[in-house]
Amino acid sequence: MKFKSLLASVLSAVFICTSATAAVASPDTQSLPSPKTLTYKLVNSQNQVELWDSFSESQKESVKSFVAHAEQKATSIQNSGLTDSQKEEEVKRLSEDEKLAVQAYFTPVSIRSEVKDSKTALSPAANSNWVEVNNYATNVFGAVLYRWYHRVDWEYNGSNVSNVRYNYWPQTQWILWSYAGLYDQGGDYDRQNTTHTSYSQAHFKMGVGWINVQHAYPRISVTVNNNGGYSYRTS
Structure with a gap:
């Protein structure tokens, strides 16, 4: 009985230590904003320059990664030789994520x-x-x-x-x-x-x-x- 009691105490201690280590090593990633969330926050801000300056470098890189594919689309439309109204129509045909990325691309920061x-x-x-x-x-x-x-x-x-x-x-x-x-x-x-x-x-x-x-x-x-x-x- 004493051996079983001692074994149970040791296993309990190991479980507690392992759980504590796991809690430290695995933060709640759901609390971190996604690239899309950060981009949406930026384009809808009342002061985009101030908000951009407040972002950490990793947050800025996250936004850039979301917006990056829009740079090629925007450049392609810009250099297409279409009239301004036709270019606007091309922008309207983009998907919702592409529209958000394009809007962020044209947002002054x-x-x-x-x-x-x-x-x-x-x-x-x-x-x-x-x-x-x-x-x-x-x-x-x-x-x-x-x-x-x-x-x-x-x-x-x-x-x-x-x-x-x-x-x-x-x-x-x-x-x-x-x-x-x-x-x-x-x-x-x-x-x-x-x-x-x-x-x-x-x-x-x-x-x-x-x-x-x-x-x-x-x-x-x-x-x-x-x-x-x-x-x-x-x-």
């Missing part, structure tokens, strides 16, 4: 800016300058979806700014995103004409049929100075 000025020109003019800023959005693979440009040309003499000209224009890279028009713009000198500030804001939209329309309003502001310098802000 990063907003960046680039700048170039007369210093990059071969022969910059004396006492005059120009600067060109563009604000652009990229998808999960870093592909550019749209750009908004703002350029300023001006003259200066160390005391004043004069003959300021500013211009702005859009650029769309892919189907689904389109330029919806100028949202706002303006410009003026300060009281002493030592600086001039101009700004422009565009309206882009993405949406077709089954896709909820997304809107983007990139804004660029540029201040030019009487010494030829400048500063800019984007949002």
Whole structure:
């Protein structure tokens, strides 16, 4: 009886230790979101850039793996030679998973800016300058979806700014995103004409049929100075 009791105690202890080890080694995988779930969450987020930044690297790779096959379809449709309306019809014929992947492919997850000025020109003019800023959005693979440009040309003499000209224009890279028009713009000198500030804001939209329309309003502001310098802000 003592032997049986001892054997039972040993087996019980082994069972408890084995169960505890198994519990640690096998987490509940059902609590981990699937690639499709993460992708759906991303495209339906109110702030996709912020959400994408909050994802771990493994979550980002998970979304990319779900969206990857959509890149070939999107490229094929984009380069098909069809009209824009025909391209939209091709997108509508995709399966539900393909539609979600394509929508995610065209979802902006990063907003960046680039700048170039007369210093990059071969022969910059004396006492005059120009600067060109563009604000652009990229998808999960870093592909550019749209750009908004703002350029300023001006003259200066160390005391004043004069003959300021500013211009702005859009650029769309892919189907689904389109330029919806100028949202706002303006410009003026300060009281002493030592600086001039101009700004422009565009309206882009993405949406077709089954896709909820997304809107983007990139804004660029540029201040030019009487010494030829400048500063800019984007949002």
